Amino acid sequence: MTQLKNDLLLRALKKEKVERPPVWMMRQAGRYLPDYIKLREKYDFFTRVQTPELATEITLQPIDQVGVDAAIIFSDILVIPQAMGVEVLMEEGKGPSLPKTMKSQADIDALVTADAENNLQYVYDALSLTKKELNGRVPLIGFAGAPWTILCYMVEGKGSKTWDKAKQFAYTQPELAHQLLQKITDITIKYLKKQVKAGADTVQVFDSWAGSLSPADFKTYAQPYLLQIADAVKDDAPVILFPKGSWYALNDLSKSSASGIGIDWSLNPQTARELTNNSITLQGNFDPAKLLAPIPQIKHWVKEMIDGFGTQNYIANLGHGITPNVPVDHAKAFVEAVKEYRSE
Amino acid sequence: MTQLKNDLLLRALKKEKVERPPVWMMRQAGRYLPDYIKLREKYDFFTRVQTPELATEITLQPIDQVGVDAAIIFSDILVIPQAMGVEVLMEEGKGPSLPKTMKSQADIDALVTADAENNLQYVYDALSLTKKELNGRVPLIGFAGAPWTILCYMVEGKGSKTWDKAKQFAYTQPELAHQLLQKITDITIKYLKKQVKAGADTVQVFDSWAGSLSPADFKTYAQPYLLQIADAVKDDAPVILFPKGSWYALNDLSKSSASGIGIDWSLNPQTARELTNNSITLQGNFDPAKLLAPIPQIKHWVKEMIDGFGTQNYIANLGHGITPNVPVDHAKAFVEAVKEYRSE
Numbered sequence: 117m118t119q120l121k122n123d124l125l126l127r128a129l130k131k132e133k134v135e136r137p138p139v140w141m142m143r144q145a146g147r148y149l150p151d152y153i154k155l156r157e158k159y160d161f162f163t164r165v166q167t168p169e170l171a172t173e174i175t176l177q178p179i180d181q182v183g184v185d186a187a188i189i190f191s192d193i194l195v196i197p198q199a200m201g202v203e204v205l206m207e208e209g210k211g212p213s214l215p216k217t218m219k220s221q222a223d224i225d226a227l228v229t230a231d232a233e234n235n236l237q238y239v240y241d242a243l244s245l246t247k248k249e250l251n252g253r254v255p256l257i258g259f260a261g262a263p264w265t266i267l268c269y270m271v272e273g274k275g276s277k278t279w280d281k282a283k284q285f286a287y288t289q290p291e292l293a294h295q296l297l298q299k300i301t302d303i304t305i306k307y308l309k310k311q312v313k314a315g316a317d318t319v320q321v322f323d324s325w326a327g328s329l330s331p332a333d334f335k336t337y338a339q340p341y342l343l344q345i346a347d348a349v350k351d352d353a354p355v356i357l358f359p360k361g362s363w364y365a366l367n368d369l370s371k372s373s374a375s376g377i378g379i380d381w382s383l384n385p386q387t388a389r390e391l392t393n394n395s396i397t398l399q400g401n402f403d404p405a406k407l408l409a410p411i412p413q414i415k416h417w418v419k420e421m422i423d424g425f426g427t428q429n430y431i432a433n434l435g436h437g438i439t440p441n442v443p444v445d446h447a448k449a450f451v452e453a454v455k456e457y458r459s460e
Numbered sequence: 461m462t463q464l465k466n467d468l469l470l471r472a473l474k475k476e477k478v479e480r481p482p483v484w485m486m487r488q489a490g491r492y493l494p495d496y497i498k499l500r501e502k503y504d505f506f507t508r509v510q511t512p513e514l515a516t517e518i519t520l521q522p523i524d525q526v527g528v529d530a531a532i533i534f535s536d537i538l539v540i541p542q543a544m545g546v547e548v549l550m551e552e553g554k555g556p557s558l559p560k561t562m563k564s565q566a567d568i569d570a571l572v573t574a575d576a577e578n579n580l581q582y583v584y585d586a587l588s589l590t591k592k593e594l595n596g597r598v599p600l601i602g603f604a605g606a607p608w609t610i611l612c613y614m615v616e617g618k619g620s621k622t623w624d625k626a627k628q629f630a631y632t633q634p635e636l637a638h639q640l641l642q643k644i645t646d647i648t649i650k651y652l653k654k655q656v657k658a659g660a661d662t663v664q665v666f667d668s669w670a671g672s673l674s675p676a677d678f679k680t681y682a683q684p685y686l687l688q689i690a691d692a693v694k695d696d697a698p699v700i701l702f703p704k705g706s707w708y709a710l711n712d713l714s715k716s717s718a719s720g721i722g723i724d725w726s727l728n729p730q731t732a733r734e735l736t737n738n739s740i741t742l743q744g745n746f747d748p749a750k751l752l753a754p755i756p757q758i759k760h761w762v763k764e765m766i767d768g769f770g771t772q773n774y775i776a777n778l779g780h781g782i783t784p785n786v787p788v789d790h791a792k793a794f795v796e797a798v799k800e801y802r803s804e
Contacts, residue, residue, distance in 0.1 A: 277621060280783055283749035287757070330725040330747055364727060381674040383708060402672055403670035414633070439624055453506070 125255045126317055128431050129151075129354040129375040129397050137422060138185040138432045139454035141447065142358075143437030144178040145190040149444060151177050161206040164306070165191050167298075171242035172249055179254060181444065184201035186255050189243055189311075193261030193322055196303060199235040201228040213313070217273040218285070224295050231308040240314035247292045248313030258316030260308055262323030262359070263300040263341035267293065270289045274437040279321050279328045286337050293337060301341045305348040312352040321345055322355040324436075327361015327380075334362050339369075356399060360436060366391040380433035385424025400430035401427040402450065407434075407442040418453035427459065462596035469530045469599045470661055472775050473698040473719040473741055481766060481774045482529040483798035484601070485791065486702075486722075486779030488522040489534040493788060495521050506548040509535050515586035516593055523598060525788065527795045530599050533587055533655075537605030537666055540647060541614050543579040545572040561617040562629070568639050570774045577650040591659030602660030604652055606667030606703070607644040607685035608678075611637065624673045630681050637681060649692040656696040663701040664722070665689055665726035668780075671705015671724075678706050682711075690717040700743060704780060708734040725779035729768025743775035746794065750777075751786040755793040762797035771803065 120126070124138035146152045152174055155164060164170045174190040194204045194212055205213045218224060228235075239258075243276060247256055261269075268282040269275075280287070286293040308319045326338050338359065346355045350373040357380030359365050369377055370392035379388045379400035388398055406417055422432065432454040464470070468482035490496045496518055498685060499508060508514045517584050518534040538548045538556055549557045562568060572579075583602075591600055603614075614617075619671040620626070630637040652663045670682050682703065690699045692719040701723030713721050714736035723732045723744035732742055750761055766776065776798040 278749065278780075278783065280749045280752065280785065283747070284752040287750055287753040327726065331728045331731075333747070361726065366730070382671065382705065384675045387675075387708070403627070403677070405622065405624050406631055408624070408628040409631040436622075439622065441624065 119256060120252050120317075122185055122254045125257075125431060126354070128429065129356070130457040131397060131429050134428065136457060137427050137432045137454055140177070140186040140188065141182075141434050141438050141450070142188075144182065144184055144447075145174045145188060147440040147443045148438055149181065149449065151181070151195060154355075155424050161192075161208065165195065166238045166247045168189050168238055168241040170355060171238075172246045175242070175246045176249055179250070179445075183446050183455070184254070186257050187250060187302070188257040188259060189239070189246060189316070191239055191259070193259070193266065194269060195236055195239065196261060196300060196307065199228070199303065200249070200299070201226070202270060210274045212269065213274045214269060214274070218267075218270045218280075218296060223460040224292055226298070227299060228297050229303065230305045232367075233310055236307060236310075236342060238313050239307075240310055243314040243316055244296075245312055255317035256315055258308060258311030258319040258353075260304045260319070260321055260323050262326065262338065262345075262357075263297040263304065263337040264329070265323050265325045266300045267296055267337075268325045268328070270296065279325055281323075283328065283333075285314045286333070289428075293295070293327055297337065297341050301344050305345055308349050309352050310346065312349070316353060318354045318355075318356060318375070319349060320358060323359040323362070325359070326359040326365070329362070331364040334359075334365050336367075338362070339365060342369070343444040350375070358399075363391065367393070370396045376431060378433065379435065385421060389425070394429075397429040397431060398425060399433045401435040402433070404434045404436055404439050404442070407438065407450060411446060414446060414449050415453040418450060420456060422454065422457050423459065427457070461561050464596050464599060464661075466529055466598045468582050469775060470599075470698070472596045472773065473662060473700070475741060477730065478772065480801060481769075481771050481776045481798060482775040484528040484530040484532065485522070485526075485530075485778050485793050485794070488528055488791075489518045489528065489532060490783040492782055492786045492791065493521050493525065494514070495525070500552070505536075505552065509539065510582045510583040510584055511568065512589045514581075515597060519586070519590045520593055522791075523594070526791050526797070528598070528612055530601050531590060531599040532603060532664070533583065533590060533596060533660070535583055535586070535603070537603070537610065537668075538613060539580055539583065539610060540605060540610055540644060540651065541573070543576040543647065543651075544643070545570070556613065557589060557618045558613060559617065561625075562611075562614045562640060565636060568636055568643070571643060572691045573643050573647065576647045577654055580651060580654075582653055583637060583651075586612070587655055587660055588608040589657040593679070599661035600659055602652060602655030602663040602697075602782050604648045604665055605665070606665050606670065606682065606689075606701075607648065608673070608682040609639040609667050609669045610644045611681075612669045612672070623669055626669075627672065627677075630677070634680075638658050641681065645688050649689055652689065652693045653696050659699060662698045662700060663693060664702060666703070667703040667706070670703040670709070673706070678703075679712075683705070683709060686713070687716050702743075707735065711737070714740045717779040720775060723779065733769070738773075740777060741773040742769060743777045746777070748778045748780055748783050748786070751782065751790045755790060758790060758793050759797040759800075763801060766798065766801050767803065771801070
């Protein structure tokens with residue numbers, strides 16, 4: 117194995133001392149990068165995801181062009197429903213749609229579960245190829261969607277502001293919901309383990325719609341499955357959990373097998389440290405909309421953010437994915453500001 | 461003035477002892493009610509809002525049909541931009557759109573501000589007529605959108621998941637944002653005072669998109685204007701502030717001139733009481749998606765909610781507006797469960 121030249125991310129996750137915080141950005145591969153947009157004009161979304169050479173090229177773009185301290189494989193959380201035999205359509209600029217939604221026991225029973233993770237060989241191939249191309253420059257991050265978030269899409273059939281149908285399904289047919297969540301969890305664990313074998317140095321689990329749940333419902337429908345995943349994968353690689361919107365769960369999750377927790381901007385760094393008893397590496401939490409402000413202002417805010425989190429046990433990142441309208445120079449300024457950080 | 465036969469809501473807001481908590485539901489007038497849907501087929505949205513007889517009829521429907529302890533005037537938060545001379549279109553089922561968005565100093569300067577509240581006479585007429593028709597059965601609630609939420613629509617031009625453009629406007633042109641927020645605030649104060657004169661017994665300020673802001677940005681762009689409104693209106697009528705998603709602001713707001721704070725379901729009742737030092741009347745926080753569950757389950761959850769908040773200094777409500785797909789019987793069951801509540 118090639119020795120990593122920049123292992124800041126992995127050291128931060130192990131709570132080892134670092135010279136400065138590592139920095140990467142959720143959704144850093146894609147959308148706002150001109151070279152990505154060129155590829156998008158030639159290949160549709162799932163061609164880009166399923167062709168290891170393309171996925172690798174896209175994954176590497178922000179390493180070279182923005183200077184982040186980690187690569188995250190270009191893929192999508194909805195490859196899991198696909199692997200389970202569910203059709204997923206992606207219309208450019210419109211978000212995903214799943215024509216066949218989960219409604220009944222028969223729908224759940226019809227899902228492919230045995231060896232479903234083997235349907236995602238293209239992800240493992242992309243990871244291996246990316247790992248080779250990175251040649252030890254920075255660590256490689258694998259990822260999956262959290263079971264609750266995947267259920268949201270499988271029941272709702274498309275994005276939603278309120279996830280009413282997904283919640284109605286959970287609240288009226290809780291046994292079915294738990295069956296579905298467990299099936300997703302089982303496949304996700306195998307999927308993440310295979311990602312690590314293929315080259316991922318760490319994995320992140322995105323619970324993008326966790327915040328649609330009340331604290332009690334998060335404990336019922338989200339948390340147990342996040343904990344199962346962290347427990348099962350922790351010996352393979354460090355796990356980062358990102359429960360967007362679920363600030364109320366941070367204390368519980370800080371006691372889990374995860375090595376890091378992603379934080380959105382709905383709480384300030386000091387509060388995040390308090391809620392987690394300063395016991396776990398935190399990642400976040402810059403409001404992506406702030407990347408649209410002038411560069412000196414971005415740099416000022418980054419400094420404030422690091423002042424708040426501290427330089428240790430910390431990974432600088434956004435509080436959610438970078439938006440397509442961010443100028444590349446502004447993304448670079450964000451990364452530079454972390455690298456230039458000096459406390460006073 | 462007619463004596464109120466049911467003044468539970470007003471007593472709860474004054475922190476006086478009540479026999480049981482009052483109950484009403486955000487968006488209780490409209491959407492899910494068959495009689496409303498019939499009116500919707502005959503009159504377009506702004507005709508319903510701007511015709512006092514129709515607005516009154518719609519406002520009264522849930523009093524008779526669902527049994528809530530308060531009426532909230534049927535209107536829309538976007539009447540304020542309209543009063544300022546901004547066109548607002550409402551396409552049924554699609555949400556609002558504002559073709560001319562705020563971008564520059566010239567846009568802000570062009571807004572109508574002098575006596576703009578007088579352009580909303582139809583709201584005052586609807587309140588007076590409703591007050592008369594209610595004949596003291598229950599209190600009448602007036603309302604307005606919070607300045608930050610109104611700015612969101614005026615800058616973005618339509619609904620958004622992330623409010624990027626609104627935030628970009630605030631972060632890149634803060635002086636303009638504050639000018640706009642102040643103009644909205646000034647008109648909103650006069651508007652709410654006139655609502656009280658016309659018959660509103662209390663007023664609620666909806667900051668539906670407060671949660672898109674970080675704690676620091678909420679303190680910059682939302683909180684000062686909410687406080688101005690509460691300070692200016694408190695001697696006219698009790699003010700309820702509803703900063704959806706901004707749990708981090710609850711402590712500050714509990715020390716404001718407001719008489720009540722609306723809570724969404726992202727925090728449990730006990731946490732809400734702790735964050736507000738048990739010092740203010742709280743309102744909420746049932747997940748509207750739970751109204752889609754079976755009735756016995758709804759009643760069980762309502763009991764849990766009231767157990768959590770306690771029966772005093774509390775107004776039972778949803779954590780956001782009722783959704784169109786809720787069966788009327790389920791809305792009724794919610795209200796009945798509050799009325800039947802007995803602690804054990």
